[in-house]
Amino acid sequence: MTLILRNAHLLSGDANPDRAADVDIGIRDSRIEIICAAGSTSIAADREADLNGLLVLPGGIDPHVHVRDLGQAYKEDWSTAGAAALRGGFTTIFDMPNTIPPTENQVALEQKREAVRAAHGNVDARFWLGATDHTLIDLEAMLQRRPADVVGIKLFLAGTSSNEVVHDPETVRAVMRCAARHGLAVAVHEELQACLDAAETTGLPDHASAHGQHRPRECTVEGTRLMCRLAAETGCTLYLVHVSTEEEVAIIREAKAHARIVAEVTPHHLFLDEEILHRIGNVGKVNPPLREPRDVRALQQAVRDGVIDTVGSDHAPHTLDEKARPYHAAPSGFPGLETTFGLLLNAVNRGVLPLHLLPRLTSTRAADVFGLVDRGRIAEGARADLVVLDPAHKWTVDPVLFRTKARYSPFAGMQLTGAVVATLTAGVFVDYR
Numbered sequence: 001m002t003l004i005l006r007n008a009h010l011l012s013g014d015a016n017p018d019r020a021a022d023v024d025i026g027i028r029d030s031r032i033e034i035i036c037a038a039g040s041t042s043i044a045a046d047r048e049a050d051l052n053g054l055l056v057l058p059g060g061i062d063p064h065v066h067v068r069d070l071g072q073a074y075k076e077d078w079s080t081a082g083a084a085a086l087r088g089g090f091t092t093i094f095d096m097p098n099t100i101p102p103t104e105n106q107v108a109l110e111q112k113r114e115a116v117r118a119a120h121g122n123v124d125a126r127f128w129l130g131a132t133d134h135t136l137i138d139l140e141a142m143l144q145r146r147p148a149d150v151v152g153i154k155l156f157l158a159g160t161s162s163n164e165v166v167h168d169p170e171t172v173r174a175v176m177r178c179a180a181r182h183g184l185a186v187a188v189h190e191e192l193q194a195c196l197d198a199a200e201t202t203g204l205p206d207h208a209s210a211h212g213q214h215r216p217r218e219c220t221v222e223g224t225r226l227m228c229r230l231a232a233e234t235g236c237t238l239y240l241v242h243v244s245t246e247e248e249v250a251i252i253r254e255a256k257a258h259a260r261i262v263a264e265v266t267p268h269h270l271f272l273d274e275e276i277l278h279r280i281g282n283v284g285k286v287n288p289p290l291r292e293p294r295d296v297r298a299l300q301q302a303v304r305d306g307v308i309d310t311v312g313s314d315h316a317p318h319t320l321d322e323k324a325r326p327y328h329a330a331p332s333g334f335p336g337l338e339t340t341f342g343l344l345l346n347a348v349n350r351g352v353l354p355l356h357l358l359p360r361l362t363s364t365r366a367a368d369v370f371g372l373v374d375r376g377r378i379a380e381g382a383r384a385d386l387v388v389l390d391p392a393h394k395w396t397v398d399p400v401l402f403r404t405k406a407r408y409s410p411f412a413g414m415q416l417t418g419a420v421v422a423t424l425t426a427g428v429f430v431d432y433r
């Protein structure tokens, strides 16, 4: 045996506390070989670690990461993003296609794969392909090759930081049909550009605290309504990224009855409202914007109800210099990989979320939706991807300690209870204790 993790406290994906148990986990190379009651095995291993009853979950799968690299390596690269992912408990990350160059053709995809290889990291990379009004032929050609590392097609209904917008509803339909034919999901940034363009913004303060008025909530609500309708019409699996409003929750709840809809929430929409923008300004500028307290409450309820399926960090690094520009010129987004698990555990400790939902939100549901059959569960034969959590550990978010190049956070200074203490990726154990 390569490694034995002793006294791991496992959590099943359901609410039955009897199924939580302390076990020893034997790992050979990159796979889990044996799981048995703690102390019941005397198998020798090259390496052992005693987890002393710490909580062990499947390694996190983050479906929403902007790794940057290539033309934007100054913001982040695969080496720093990979280190940030592992430190944050994520062993698999899906990279978004709005990079430079955008992942819209085979050459760009190969460049991205090469950047991952060159980083020699342990995080497992998957890719979203980008859709534009003129790339459908390229997408079809790429998918004909049945690439195992492609999870789906991302489309933007509005401009955010560096991306191409799909304007034509016929293209949206065609992209969804194309994805459905290949058994893949379509992810969508829901804000509608035409709605944003029509928004009345004269007289609004030129400050991030008014970002939610500069990009009004109706635009994301309309986009979500449109996409849910198209999902029902085309039969495509729709992955709604960063759901942010109470109205979208109601639309999704209803639409799930007759369409394949998977809804993601970010930690920032789940735990912050726009009030914080008066204090942190552009650091908290993000698309879609932070919303109102009622939206935070509705999103938390939707997670508890199962209407929300996954948590995606929307890790979107920029330099601090870029974020320090005046409001209109500052890019949207901030890092999230290293705070997500801590924020979720903290919410569990505060009684906001039940503990048993954590595996579903952070790995199991994503593994099922995106067909990652070898992970998202702790089982003999599965890939040895695990995250070790200390639910009682108190810490303060200090961006200076981040592995990402983007060393700032809207959560900076927040005191959290619950932390990632180790990760195992394909058998490689990194203990941060």
Ligand SMILES: [Zn+2]
Pocket: 064, 066, 096, 314, 316
């Ligand atoms: Zn994003």
